[in-house]
Amino acid sequence: RRPDPGRRGARWYRTFTAALVRIGAAATAGGARIAGDIDDIAVMFDKRLSHARMLAAGVPVPPAFGTADAPVHDYASLREAMTDAEERRVFVKPAHGSSASGVVALQTAPGGRIRAITSAATTPDGLRNSLRVRTYLTEPEVASLIDALAPDGLHVERWVPKASIGGRTFDLRVVVIGGEPAHAVVRTSSHPMTNLHLGGARGDLEEVRRALGDDGWHEAMDVCARAAACFPGSPMVGVDLLVLSRMQSFAVCEVNAFGDLLPRLTGFPGGPAEGVDTYTAQIRAVLAGSGAHA
Template sequence: MTFTVVGTPGDRRTEVFAMACRSAGLPDPYLIPWCDVLRGREFAMPPGTLLRVDSPGEDPEADALLRGPGDPARVGGGARWHRTFTGALRRIGAAAGQAEMLGDAGEIAVMFDKRRCHARLQAAGVPVPPALPEVHGHDELRARMREAGWRRVFVKPAHGSSASGVVALQTAPGRVKAVTSAVAGPRGLHNSLRVRSYGTEREVAALVDALAPDGLHVERWIPKAAVGGRVIDLRVVVVDGTPTHAVVRASDNPMTNLHLGGVRGDLDAVRSALGPAGWQRALDVCARAAACFPRSLMVGVDLLIGIGWRRLAVAEVNAFGDLLPGLTGLPGSAAEGKDTYTVQVEAALTRRKPACAT
């Protein structure tokens, strides 16, 4: 048995997955570079291979092919990125032939559209934050917030990732505060590794209006539980329907992403606060979210835990949410002591292809 990976040469994901294959006694995966796919070059896969589609990664060349030339750190271009990316996924699916895809192209496309992903989860009864109908700019956003009686929301680019362009917005009579990693510059918005705040209506309006052309998804802000003075959420990796790994993301600001200053928190403390029944309920919610994407071997679920440790909601489902260096599987599970890639290789070798979902 062999694997083929659509990925980026030198990307950490590709390298760690190859290590997992070698540990299982398999040859290194056959690599199809994302840039070749995006340029429309012909590519073929070894017969009988298991096909893994990985992230395009941080490759500036791939980024330019996906959303056009420009600074890779810029915010925006998500709609073009999504169109190009989903077109490439269709090409990969068409070229797969008899290869078994471990991440379904159509499901990956939905996961990269926050509006469609939210709607799919909600239709399946998975708890999600309430969302506003699509808004197209700052004035419409503020009007919709007033109609709903909401003062705190997360404004998310419809096709963003890694919190790029996400705005945590709080309002009160005569006051406004937006927290984001997006920084305004002479050439528009760009991402910073430092979260900052904007406190005037003019700044917030300019920020939201700059993000709006690519599409926005706006969710009600669910106040998060805290451990040790930091708010927390969970990234839970689900492999073949079973939650296998979990990491606590803790932060002293609304953005818990680890690359924005978040830190790995104490999972034992979170499990203790939830209690055995609450912890099992959290895992069940993540499994239900993953079940909405039955043709994808792995998904990463971002789970919100509300103040009081009772409310749960799925904020995101990630097609490429498994890069968690040093993290081993949940204690007492079949994944204990194994990293996310090793568990996926083992699951892929034994998995039976599920029936097609509607």
Template sequence: MMFSVIASPGDRRPALFAEACRAAGLPEPHLIPWQEVLRGAEPRIGAGDLVRIDSPGSDPEVDALLRGPGNPARVGGGARWYRTFTAALRRIEEAAGPRLLGDAREIAVMFDKRLAHARLEAAGVPVPDALPAVRDHAELRDRMAEAGARRVFVKPAHGSSASGVVALQTAPGGRVRAVTSAALAPGGPVNSLRVRAYETEREVAALIDALAPDGLHVERWLPKASLDGRVFDLRVVVIGGEPTHAVVRTSRAPMTNLHLGGARGSLPAVRRALGPDGWRRALAVCARAAACFPRSPMVGVDLLIGQNLRRFAVAEVNAFGDLLPGLTGLPGGTAEGLGTYTAQVKAALLRKTPACTT
């Protein structure tokens, strides 16, 4: 067995996947740079290779090809990014045919929060309630008032890594507080590794109005459970339909992303807090979410756990949610002791994640 991997050369993912292949006694995967695909070239796939699509990552050249020239740290351009990305996915699918591991159309759905939320909700997977579509800050405030929602998460429709996500709270008397990693700047908001709060209507309106042209997805804020004074959620990796890996993400801010100052928490502590039945239900929700994407060998599920430790809701589904270095599989599972990439290689060898047919 041989793999071709479409990835950005400077990203960690292809190196980790190559390491997993070598550990399994497989040849070094053939790397196809995203730069070539995004320039319109037909992917040079090795004869007989299984084709893995990996994240475009944060390479500045790839970002410029996806969103157009500009500051790579800027927030925005998601609509153009999505159009370019999905067009490239279609070309990859045409070139790879039945040798493609995964499904280009399912990846496209996972990269549109509105479509992904609708698919999960239609399948009965618990998700936070979504508000009707909004086009600007004024309409957002109107929709919140109509729904009686004082706390919402405002998410760019095509964002990732919490880019542009705003945790918005309102209170009587006109008080407002927006927590985000987006920093207002003269040329438009830019990504920051520091979570900050805006507490004036003018600043909040400027932020939302800057994000809105690319499309927004708005959800009611589900208050998260906490341990040791920090809120937490779970990233659960589902491989071949089985939840195989889980990491606890903790934070003192509403966003728990590790690159924004979040920290890994104790999985044994969470399992004890949930109890055996609660833990089984949590993993079952993640499996149901991944089952909405049956042609995807791996799905990363972000699971919210309510303050009472009994309510679960899926916040996100991630096509490239397996970058969890040093994390090994859940005890008793098929990936016990294995990293996320090694587990995927093993699953492919066992034909648990066959190439999709067209």
């Protein structure tokens, strides 16, 4: 069976990281400098590694399930891990995916009831990524879905309750440049995935800031800065920040090596990126770090 070109799995990850090494070697030989750190990028493209790095640094992250000795490797081991942890709601994520591709928001309930919400579509040719979020309600469907995703590696986290604005749950994509949070977009949704290409919508950042208050906003940005600091060789890190229910705590669910595509969005007022987009802010930060002038 031919692989789905839109699906990022273990083979894609091996090819990608090997390419990074070749690019780094070529840059060194040619006297060039790569803005991003190759090792950091490789870790950020493995959800298991990035989660473990942030956890070790004390960054708040959702609890993960499975260990190196007892990984979640199929549907049966997933249900066993959930039972051991007394969890009924988890997010199941392909280890190397992006854009919510293959992510499954899984809920179980007494009496054998089950619900899996995902953008993954089961087709006669196997799994395909879809722009339509769908729901699977039978255990055979869900088991088949998880078992199809599992060979490329899974990262499983507790499904923590997110806060709501205007009746829709939300999270924040925060771009940290040169160690300082510089840009943010609110992503709202009526289903568990807030990605804008899956039906999510941009929310009002000022409304979120007012709801958090000054202290809450500063704490949120501090969490993002601490997450980015786990990748010290990277001048830019995109941080997906969960604002938990009651807006009193936070957790980082993802970090992105290339999560800086925020069209028509300029930096925070009063900050170093005020009035400029993410790419301009990064160029300024790189030039400043090299001693050059924009």
